[in-house]
Amino acid sequence: MNKILYITFFLILCNPLLAQEGKKDRADKDYDKFAYIRASELYERLLKNGYESKDLYGKLADTYYFNARYTEALPYYSKMLDYDGETEPGYYYRYAQCLKADKKYEEADKVLDKFYTLVGYPKKDNASLLHAVETLKNGSPRYVLTDAGINTGYADFGTGFYGKDQVIFASARDTGIFVKRTHKWNQMPFLKLYTATIDSAGKLVSPEKLGGEVNSRYHQTTAVVTKDGKTMYFTRNNYRKGKFRKSEDGTNHLKIYRATYADGKWGNIEDLSINNDAYSTAHPALSPDDRNLYFVSDRPGTLGDTDIFITEILDDGSLGPVQNLGADINTPGKETFPFIDENGRIYFASNGHAGLGGLDIFAAVRDPFDQYRTVNLGSPVNSVRDDFAFIVRGDGKGFLSSNREEETGFDNIYAISEKEPLQLKAALCGLVRDSITKEPLSDAKVTLYNRDNHALNEVLTDASGNFCMSVWPFTNYNLRAGKEEYQSTEHWVDELENGEKREVVMELVRDGVQVTTGDDLTEKMGLKPIYFDFDGSGIRKISEIELGKVIEVMKQYPRLVIEVRSHTDSRGSDAYNKALSERRARATVNYIVNKGGISPDRISGKGFGETELINSCADGVSCTEEQHQQNRRSEFILMQM
Numbered sequence: 001m002n003k004i005l006y007i008t009f010f011l012i013l014c015n016p017l018l019a020q021e022g023k024k025d026r027a028d029k030d031y032d033k034f035a036y037i038r039a040s041e042l043y044e045r046l047l048k049n050g051y052e053s054k055d056l057y058g059k060l061a062d063t064y065y066f067n068a069r070y071t072e073a074l075p076y077y078s079k080m081l082d083y084d085g086e087t088e089p090g091y092y093y094r095y096a097q098c099l100k101a102d103k104k105y106e107e108a109d110k111v112l113d114k115f116y117t118l119v120g121y122p123k124k125d126n127a128s129l130l131h132a133v134e135t136l137k138n139g140s141p142r143y144v145l146t147d148a149g150i151n152t153g154y155a156d157f158g159t160g161f162y163g164k165d166q167v168i169f170a171s172a173r174d175t176g177i178f179v180k181r182t183h184k185w186n187q188m189p190f191l192k193l194y195t196a197t198i199d200s201a202g203k204l205v206s207p208e209k210l211g212g213e214v215n216s217r218y219h220q221t222t223a224v225v226t227k228d229g230k231t232m233y234f235t236r237n238n239y240r241k242g243k244f245r246k247s248e249d250g251t252n253h254l255k256i257y258r259a260t261y262a263d264g265k266w267g268n269i270e271d272l273s274i275n276n277d278a279y280s281t282a283h284p285a286l287s288p289d290d291r292n293l294y295f296v297s298d299r300p301g302t303l304g305d306t307d308i309f310i311t312e313i314l315d316d317g318s319l320g321p322v323q324n325l326g327a328d329i330n331t332p333g334k335e336t337f338p339f340i341d342e343n344g345r346i347y348f349a350s351n352g353h354a355g356l357g358g359l360d361i362f363a364a365v366r367d368p369f370d371q372y373r374t375v376n377l378g379s380p381v382n383s384v385r386d387d388f389a390f391i392v393r394g395d396g397k398g399f400l401s402s403n404r405e406e407e408t409g410f411d412n413i414y415a416i417s418e419k420e421p422l423q424l425k426a427a428l429c430g431l432v433r434d435s436i437t438k439e440p441l442s443d444a445k446v447t448l449y450n451r452d453n454h455a456l457n458e459v460l461t462d463a464s465g466n467f468c469m470s471v472w473p474f475t476n477y478n479l480r481a482g483k484e485e486y487q488s489t490e491h492w493v494d495e496l497e498n499g500e501k502r503e504v505v506m507e508l509v510r511d512g513v514q515v516t517t518g519d520d521l522t523e524k525m526g527l528k529p530i531y532f533d534f535d536g537s538g539i540r541k542i543s544e545i546e547l548g549k550v551i552e553v554m555k556q557y558p559r560l561v562i563e564v565r566s567h568t569d570s571r572g573s574d575a576y577n578k579a580l581s582e583r584r585a586r587a588t589v590n591y592i593v594n595k596g597g598i599s600p601d602r603i604s605g606k607g608f609g610e611t612e613l614i615n616s617c618a619d620g621v622s623c624t625e626e627q628h629q630q631n632r633r634s635e636f637i638l639m640q641m
Contacts (some may be wrong), residue, residue, distance in 0.1 A: 055085035065094050067402050068386050070101035070358060081465060083521065089118040093333060100357035101384045113431055119332055142420060145380045148413040149203040149400060150196050157401035157411035158222040158337070158389045163229055165198050167399065168210065169413060170221040191219045193234065202397045202415050212266030216258050222283045222337070222389070226290045232259045232266060233284035233293065251422075253280040256295055273319050273434075274311055285338040288413040294338045294346070304332040304352055307534075322386040328372035329364050337388045337401075349388035350374075357384035361400060365424050367472035369456045375424060381416065392418065426496040429468035431506035432461050432481050440465025444483040453478070453544065473498040481506040488549070521550065521562065529587065534569075537583040539591050547588070550597030550636055556602070562606040563641035564588045567612055568627040570619050574609060581607030586635045604639075 044060070061076035077095040081087065092115040100107035123371045143210055150156065154172035162168045170191045197300045198206040212232060214220060223234035236257055245441045255275040259266045265585035275281050276299065285294040293313055298306045299322075312320035325346075329335060333352025336359070342347055353374050360382040364372045383386060384405040394396030396418030404413050432444040446467045448457040455580040456477075471477060486508035496502055522529065530543045539547070554560050566584035568577040576621035585605030592598050610618075613631050618622035 024127055029570065038498045054080050054085055054087075054364050057083070061091075061098075062559040063096070063349065068096040068358060070385070074102055075321050086574045088471070089115055092118065093115055095210075097351050097358060100355065103345070103357075104324075111581060117333075120215075140419070141380055142378070142418060142422070143381050144417040144419065145400075146203075146415050146417075148415045149205060150207045151410075151412040152408070155411045156413050159391055159399040159401070159413055160222065160224045161391060161400055164270045166195050167204065168195055168223045168225065168232075168234075169207075170194075171207070174208075174209065186555060190217065191221050193220045193223055198397075203414065204415070204419060208435070210266065210334050212261075214258070214266045214267055219254075224284050224286050226286065230261050232261070233272075233286070234259065235282040235284065240419065252542075253277065254282040256281050256284050274309075274322055280306075283337050285340055287340050288344060292446060294325075294340060296336045296338065303330045305334040306336055308335050308338050308346075308348055309531075310518065326372075329374060333459070334359070337390070339389075339391045341392055342394050346372075347390045347392070349386075349390070356382045356577045358386040361390045363422060365422075368425075368470040369472070370579060373424070373472055375422075377422075386411075390416075392416065394423065424473060424498055426473040426498065426557050427468055427501040428471045428479070428493060428496070430479075430505070431502060432465050432467065432506045432508060434486075435507035435509045441483055441486070444481055444486075444508065446506075447480045447482075449478040449480065450475070472498065473500065479504065479506065481508060483508055486510055488552070517638055517640065519638045519640060521553070521588075522634075528631070530614050531629055532566075532584055532634075533570075534628070535578065535580070536630070539587055544591075544595075547591055547595070551598060554592070554596065559640065560602065560638070562603050563637045563639050564603065565637055566605065566607050567631055567633050567635075568610050569631040570610045570617055570621075571628065580608035581609045582635060583607070584632075590611060 006418060020296065032342045034157070048081075048098060055543070057076045057080035061073040061080060064070070064073035064076070073094070077091065077190050078096060080091065081095065083290060096115065097110040098167040099105075099111060114558070117529050122254075148159075150169075151216060152171065152173045156169060156171045156173065157166040158170045160169070165249060171194050173194075174192050193210040194207050195210055199205050209215065214223075214232065216236060218237040219235075221235045223232055225232045229538055233256055235256060245540060254271055258270040260268045262268070272281075274293075275616045276296065279296055280298045281297045281299070283296040286292070286626070287294070291313055292310055294308060294310050296306050297309055301307075301323070301324060308325045308327060309322050309326075311322045314320055329346070329348070329353025331350065333350060335348055335350045335352060337349045338346060348364065349359040349361055351359050353360070353376065355362075355376055361377050365375055367373050376382065377506055378389070381390070381400060385402065385404045385406075387402045387404070389401040390398065394502060398416050398418075400414050400416055401411050402414060402505040405412060428448065430446075432446065433439060433442045434441060440461070441467060444461045444465070444467075446459050446461065446469075447455055448469060449455055450472065451565070451590045456471075457468055457469050459467050476495050477493040478492060479491040480488055481491075487510075489506055489508055491504055491506055493502065493504070524525070530546055532538070550562070554562065564585050566581045566588060568581050568584075570577075572580070582605075585607045589603050590599075592603055593600050612632070614633075615623075615627055615630055617627050617631060
């Protein structure tokens with residue numbers, strides 16, 4: 001083959017591949033501009049023509065995911081993750097959401113575990129709350145959900161209360177008469193703000209486009225109005241005074257604008273200081289006193305895709321510093337559409353907390369320890385698709401938005417009615433008494449700890465030895481009781497149900513134990529054994545409480561000198577076990593010195609290897625793991641008082 005023929009043959013082979021690459025480049029450009037419908041069509045054609053790659057499958061899946069078409073995105077995410085190579089953690093997160101939408105909850109949990117491991121973020125598991133709040137005690141749903149009555153064949157969503165008997169909502173129903181404008185994201189008409197009246201049945205009637213200067217030629221969504229009806233905060237594309245502004249990368253972000261009501265119409269549109277061309281600021285909500293503005297943003301400092309933030313509205317109308325609501329509410333996922341009810345409870349939508357699929361609606365409730373707890377509102381408020389924009393008044397009537405209707409996939413507005421107010425509380429009460437006389441002990445200190453051993457609350461028993469404290473349900477606790485001249489004791493509390501009042505009895509042993517030089521404090525003080533893992537010298541979490549008792553005794557008796565004597569089981573050579581026991585002794589001593597602040601000259605350690613077995617599990621004797629465990633221990637020998 002001559003040189004010219006070889007080059008011609010090479011070009012014939014390469015041209016189809018170059019054409020495919022060109023199509024992918026065009027699709028990528030559309031993807032980067034968020035024009036997902038167009039990009040998905042190109043990606044689909046590439047696949048039909050046999051062009052496959054990890055990147056292509058991932059981006060095609062994203063085009064469906066970001067348009068809430070989760071079941072269509074699912075197989076493409078699956079194929080993408082079958083490819084070898086590094087994967088951006090967010091793909092695992094989106095894949096898990098699609099699995100939830102397909103009701104594959106167990107598989108979704110495994111994928112989420114991988115995601116949280118990759119991003120180094122502790123998984124928040126609210127799965128137990130789903131069943132706790134979705135039904136009443138008689139088993140009926142807490143909420144009744146009905147069509148709001150004003151939905152169209154286009155997107156209708158994002159209601160906000162407007163005075164006593166109206167709402168403002170966003171809709172794409174206005175297609176125009178002479179010019180039909182659509183957004184590249186989903187080929188839908190641009191959104192405008194409308195009002196509707198709430199009738200006596202809680203439904204919406206008489207929708208009308210909002211008058212004045214609020215509605216522009218581009219998107220307007222999610223508005224909130226102050227209680228005096230004079231000020232509105234609303235979301236709009238970055239468009240003002242005829243200018244459509246973009247960030248440096250060519251993206252037109254969302255902003256929150258402020259309008260005032262005068263002479264029967266909305267006008268005086270004002271850009272706010274919290275906005276920026278480089279990121280989006282959207283979905284405003286007001287505190288009950290209209291002094292704080294909540295909003296959603298993807299600005300720097302965001303924990304995930306979008307977070308909820310807060311700023312103070314000052315007397316002159318200017319806005320104070322912006323604060324992130326923090327990790328109790330925000331996650332590595334998406335938090336959006338906040339609403340604050342008359343009692344200050346925050347409702348919001350999220351796909352980062354444990355849910356049923358897509359965006360779920362949550363309530364952020366302050367527990368008795370002044371920490372936010374996120375609670376899934378359950379079915380029928382939430383579905384396997386996107387549920388958001390929840391608003392409710394004190395009478396339990398309100399609205400939410402959802403794309404749960406699979407036939408259309410459009411966002412619709414639903415009226416909600418709450419049968420019973422959402423109350424989340426529990427109480428932990430009990431009696432502290434003498435272990436011998438059974439007499440109640442007054443002024444005994446009872447401390448409540450969480451599962452990470454952080455103190456949450458502390459109370460004293462009354463004259464009858466009783467105590468009671470409010471706690472958050474659905475979690476475990478540890479109670480510690482103590483009193484002068486008595487040894488402290490602890491009681492582990494399994495998680496409480498919502499509304500439960502748990503009664504416990506705690507008995508204290510009088511601190512009259514006689515000890516002398518050479519005594520083992522583990523035995524004398526009734527400590528649980530300080531055990532070690534096989535071939536390990538690390539301090540177990542379960543042993544930290546027992547070591548805490550030793551620390552407290554040494555603090556109470558400053559002349560006390562202790563020797564830690566550590567042991568191994570019989571497996572391994574004598575020399576190795578001697579060295580292993582020395583490491584265990586050092587680990588125990590170091591924990592007491594470093595955690596308790598005990599002077600090193602008051603505690604020493606020594607390893608005995610396998611020379612002092614407490615059972616018959618010597619070399620050559622067959623024993624269970626539990627029997628070997630008894631020998632892997634540390635003892636605390638009193639050397640000086």
